[in-house]
Amino acid sequence: MSLAQTQQELISEFALFSDWQDRYEHLIELGKDLPLIAPEHKVDDNLVRGCQSRVWLHAELSNASTGLSVTGHKEPLIRFTADSDAMITKGIVALLVRVFNDRTPQEIIGASTDFIDQIGLRAHLSPNRANGLSAMIDQMKRYAVAFSATSRQGS
Amino acid sequence: MSTKADTVVKKGYNVEEIRAQFPILKELVNGKPLVYFDNAATSQKPRRVIKAESAYYATINANVHRGVHTLSTKATEAQEAARETIRKHINAKHAHEVIFTSGTTAGINLAAMSLGQLLLKKGDEVVISGMEHHSNIVPWQLACEWHGAKLKLIPITDSGEWDLKQVPFSDKTRILAISHVSNTLGTINPVKELIAEARKRGIITVVDGAQAIAHLNVDVQDLGCDLYAFSGHKAYGPTGTGVLYGREELLERMPPWQGGGEMIDTVTLEKSTWARLPFKFEAGTPHIAGIIGLGEAIRWMEDYDFAFAKASAEQCKSAFAAHEHLLLEHASKELLTIDGLRIIGTAKEKVGVISFVIDGVHHYDLGTLLDQQGIAVRTGHHCTQPLMDHFGVSGTTRASFACFNTIAEVDAMVDGVKKGVNMLR
Incomplete structure (x- = not known):
């Protein structure tokens, strides 16, 4: 499934819920499926700045497979793991990880995150210091940029 | 319901x-x-305040103090009427003891920068409490760093009150900077008692009144403090407004903090002399509309909050x-x-x-x-x-x-x- 398809899948999934309570319950459930960060990576250096709750995010290259970049080159896939001490935040990270996991750096860098708005979680996108959604997206894209640079150097 | x-x-x-x-x-x-329970961050505004602020822009907008034209006179009168309203409300002796700021944070920064320069020497001490807002911590940390002074803390008890047995006053203490009411806990602190103790020792006292002004009957002469800072927006007034009250005698001795228009008497490239109080501390064009709104907010509070009663001694x-x-x-x-x-x-x-x-x-x-x-x-x-x-x-x-x-x-x-x-x- 492509990145855009995964986003569409999430939009359809959330469209099933008409009220805020069901929507947030689903988000909290999604958080329970988040690929958890390994204890050795759950350190202050991996904290995402700008979140009122604590969010740890780690990224590594998936060694199993490689994808095809837009230019036709073989590119490595990125695998994210994360955790948060708040359940809603954890659900939001889980959404992002579901969309961005096992993608090439180029796919992640170029991805739009409008789907967040479309699933009724727009409040979390506001430029409010209390929520770190945009900080999480930035951090994931930064990882992608970094891996993109290293993979080019290697090739 | x-x-x-x-x-x-x-x-x-x-x-x-x-x-x-x-x-x-x-x-x-x-x-x-809407159920609005975030009033300690900023209170909502009554229609009278909103109207007063927009009426200024709609009818008398002009810069204050320097103009000879009618609108400037009217704007000046409206702003100075607000100063007098606030003077009465906090029972300051003189209107020129009421300095307009952009908020409590600006007031405390003014206090810390100016008092730091006036009072602090290497080895001196500033006492704050363990429940202060960052706005009443960081400016003092900066002042201490610049002048080689030390910051000392009044410890907090488990109920969220000052531990008055452990107030770290010493013969090196120059300044006491404390909150009247804790923004996080709601604790009303026994400021009057501690200020009296500080004054006996010749310590200058600064009160962060951000959380008190909308809830307590603040009387600066009764409290006996040297400086008292509060924000307008937490007391039903506009954002970007605030007051630093200062005792005249101290304000006269304090050096200005920000330079610019309004705050000077004469300027030559060698040396400038300062305007009289309160203008010495009001560089630049003030938030005139906001100040007028703040005056209206205080009058509104007084109109509705008529039944002041002694709740305790x-x-x-x-x-x-x-x-x-x-x-x-x-x-x-x-x-x-x-x-x-x-x-x-x-x-x-x-x-x-x-x-x-x-x-x-x-x-x-x-x-x-x-x-x-x-x-x-x-x-x-x-x-x-x-x-x-x-x-x-x-x-x-x-x-x-x-x-x-x-x-x-x-x-x-x-x-x-x-x-x-x-x-x-």
């Missing part, structure tokens, strides 16, 4: 009449009627405060029925602020779920990280009440918290 407690509140206090004056209370948030509480106290008691009682909920800050004397934590529930999650129900509370460390460390929590959920809040709204919040807790556990 009318509860028994509501009827009690309404005796002599018509909360509906007060609510009718706040246009924002008719707004829906996330499809629900120490503190004069207002009718607003008495109403807010009923809300606080009701909220405390009802919230404590929730399993695993703990109130942070259980001082005997409190304004209508309630901070709490719940086992297994993150404040960010709870705040988000309350917002979905139209209920605005604040979550996090409330700019008091040292205080959070003291209580061993990363943050709290805080509800802070104002004159327009109702018992029914408190009940809505308690129901909202229960709903949130069910979803999160």
